[in-house]
Amino acid sequence: MTTPRETILQHLHRRLRSVLPARGWDSPRTFPDLTARFAQTLQAVKGEVYQVGSWSQALARVSELLDALAASRVVVNPDPPLDQVAWSKRWPERSWFVVGQTSGSLREFCARADVGISGAMAALAETGSIVVGSGPSHSRMATLLPPVHIALVATTVLVPDLFAWIRTRPHSMPAALTIISGPSKSADIEQTLAVGVHGPRRFIVVLYDDEHASGTGGARDAR
Amino acid sequence: MWGERTFQAFREAARQALSDGQIQQALRGATGRFREERVHALQDLPDADGLRDRLKAIRAATLARLAEHLTTFERNATAAGARVHWARDGAEAIAIILALAKERQVRTVAKSKSMTAEEINLNPALEAEGIRTVETDLGEWIVQLAQEHPTHIIAPAIHKTREQVAALFSEVAGEPLPPDNIPALTATARRLLRDVFLTADMGITGVNIAVAETGSIVLVTNEGNGRMVTTLPRVHVAIMGVEKVVPTWEEAAVWLQLLARSATGQPLSIYTSILTGPARAEDPDGPEEMHIIILDNGRSRLVGTEYEEVLQCIRCGACLNVCPVYRKVGGQTYGSPYSGPIGAVVTPLLFGLDRYFALPHASTLCGACLEVCPVRIDLPRMLLSLRRDVAERGLLPARDRKLEQGIAWLMRHPRLYRWVMRGVRLLQRPFVREGRLHLPAPLHFAAGRDVPALAPRSFMELWRATEQQHADGSPSM
Numbered sequence: 001m002t003t004p005r006e007t008i009l010q011h012l013h014r015r016l017r018s019v020l021p022a023r024g025w026d027s028p029r030t031f032p033d034l035t036a037r038f039a040q041t042l043q044a045v046k047g048e049v050y051q052v053g054s055w056s057q058a059l060a061r062v063s064e065l066l067d068a069l070a071a072s073r074v075v076v077n078p079d080p081p082l083d084q085v086a087w088s089k090r091w092p093e094r095s096w097f098v099v100g101q102t103s104g105s106l107r108e109f110c111a112r113a114d115v116g117i118s119g120a121m122a123a124l125a126e127t128g129s130i131v132v133g134s135g136p137s138h139s140r141m142a143t144l145l146p147p148v149h150i151a152l153v154a155t156t157v158l159v160p161d162l163f164a165w166i167r168t169r170p171h172s173m174p175a176a177l178t179i180i181s182g183p184s185k186s187a188d189i190e191q192t193l194a195v196g197v198h199g200p201r202r203f204i205v206v207l208y209d210d211e212h213a214s215g216t217g218g219a220r221d222a223r
Numbered sequence: 224m225w226g227e228r229t230f231q232a233f234r235e236a237a238r239q240a241l242s243d244g245q246i247q248q249a250l251r252g253a254t255g256r257f258r259e260e261r262v263h264a265l266q267d268l269p270d271a272d273g274l275r276d277r278l279k280a281i282r283a284a285t286l287a288r289l290a291e292h293l294t295t296f297e298r299n300a301t302a303a304g305a306r307v308h309w310a311r312d313g314a315e316a317i318a319i320i321l322a323l324a325k326e327r328q329v330r331t332v333a334k335s336k337s338m339t340a341e342e343i344n345l346n347p348a349l350e351a352e353g354i355r356t357v358e359t360d361l362g363e364w365i366v367q368l369a370q371e372h373p374t375h376i377i378a379p380a381i382h383k384t385r386e387q388v389a390a391l392f393s394e395v396a397g398e399p400l401p402p403d404n405i406p407a408l409t410a411t412a413r414r415l416l417r418d419v420f421l422t423a424d425m426g427i428t429g430v431n432i433a434v435a436e437t438g439s440i441v442l443v444t445n446e447g448n449g450r451m452v453t454t455l456p457r458v459h460v461a462i463m464g465v466e467k468v469v470p471t472w473e474e475a476a477v478w479l480q481l482l483a484r485s486a487t488g489q490p491l492s493i494y495t496s497i498l499t500g501p502a503r504a505e506d507p508d509g510p511e512e513m514h515i516i517i518l519d520n521g522r523s524r525l526v527g528t529e530y531e532e533v534l535q536c537i538r539c540g541a542c543l544n545v546c547p548v549y550r551k552v553g554g555q556t557y558g559s560p561y562s563g564p565i566g567a568v569v570t571p572l573l574f575g576l577d578r579y580f581a582l583p584h585a586s587t588l589c590g591a592c593l594e595v596c597p598v599r600i601d602l603p604r605m606l607l608s609l610r611r612d613v614a615e616r617g618l619l620p621a622r623d624r625k626l627e628q629g630i631a632w633l634m635r636h637p638r639l640y641r642w643v644m645r646g647v648r649l650l651q652r653p654f655v656r657e658g659r660l661h662l663p664a665p666l667h668f669a670a671g672r673d674v675p676a677l678a679p680r681s682f683m684e685l686w687r688a689t690e691q692q693h694a695d696g697s698p699s700m
Contacts, residue, residue, distance in 0.1 A: 003309070004315055004519075008309055011524065012465070012526060013290045015526045019283070020284065022284040022474065023277075023473065025277055025476065025480070027270060100507065127491045134502070134509060136506070137507070138506075139508050141455070166472045167473075173303070173437045175503050175506055176453070176454075176502075178494060179494070179497070180494060181490070181492070181494070183493070184445070184494075185493060186446045188361040188365065188380055189365070189383075189405050189409065190405065191253050191256060191378075191381070192385075192405045194405055194408075195406075196409070197413055197447065198446045198450075199493070200447075
């Protein structure tokens, strides 16, 4: 008896035709100002963007945001350089879960957390997106369950578009990569936009210039 | 269960939709908005037409070597820790999922919107085995609570009013919810479904794209339910049609660049999830198991035929929004998870022409679907071919067949044809008003439609007269 796999593949094998493989898309897009395009596209879908000059300013902005949100429970995916921050020392009045460092149930913490904080491995200017991946200290829940997601993104990781990012994608894929292009939304009831259906209601990107890579950020933007 | 669509069944369903003012308004609003936003989103691209040509080439080349790409995908997905299953039809796919669920004592399944799951009627099969199955896409959940079917590929509940939604949600929430506050209704859904995500043992999704070179699947959602059901339950099951594969990431990027723009006019959907196997040992969260079901269900037999092109579809729904038939009759009228022009072609091909022979006729052949399709699928060509198949297989009602045979015979006799037409032109006179034919009811062969009257002079007569004029003096160019 043939298995379903054999039946389907035999069927398709009989119809194999030789063709030239199609290629991807090789007309790279450029923007005069990657940061401006990123911010404009993300803001158009109610994402929030703050631009600051340095990492320390980025942390100061996070502090202000946490105050404004009155956040008491915060979960952090410590992507470098977020791993260098002593979160609970700096903000002892809040309860912190640093993925990979804090013990206890990540799931229970995330389910009741007010804010999730992460970095980004890449940001796409054209579509106003950031890319986050799973891994040892990268929780999927941290950027999904809390009602607010704050991403700290170095301008050095900005690329023009999806095609540019795909060319530099990780050689070995993590179990989950997520391209996030705004706050969760739906228009399923009478075509009326509602924000924050299942994922975060607020998606806040703090874009900072990376002083450790000084000069390259500006050079990229001018490309 | 999905219905069949004979001419009578289609006309009956269409009549219902046409006389429902609320559905008419919803269709006008939704399809109009999608149309405009698609145009804006494509205008933002420097070379949208070039990109569409490229996607067409990619889809065609992939289908020509489909067996190879599927086995490469299977190999790489397996290497990443996923289990790949094959199903010849819906019954086999359901059996696989039920076995997985029973072995793991699954009590609750959280589903993310999947057309393929709709196609195989998965939910009733799970419910029959006592497994609580909850749709988590807001629109899909509304449709599930109302015990109806989705009416648009990407907007399943466009036919429901906020009052109807409030009534449905009130029942689940156990408290009356006011219909005037859509954000509050959405917040209620968030709260109620959050519990489902956190307690479900199994998440079931479709697959937007399967990338062979890394064995990854891509899911796009706006609400985040796709991320939820692939993150929180301990088992993730993904169902994909055999045609959803693409060889490399470079090609997948072309697909993604056009998918959301064509569907909702977004540059990308809010969340694009790229999943490669279950959670790794060192990951802090994610599903312990990932199963991918590759479903044929009538697709492989289309490869290499004149209908192969229909497998290039990326399910964006753009053709629905421009179709003059869909925009009036809506999704329910098609009696299939796939409606509109793509549904009129793919439904009879997958589920049987004998059950759905009215659908290829539910088109004016205006060509708007071909014009907007991101993969430039020639739906009008296939609609005509299917009409031919309907006639050849003797599925036409006797009255229609005799009428068409008579017209065909007449057209093969040009002289007689001209005489008859001249006669009809005289006979129609009492019934013509403003260029349209208004026949008394028993004679009216096209109830519900405007039929243009025959022009006072035929094209051939006009042509001959023009030639005559030229011959008489004014020299032609």
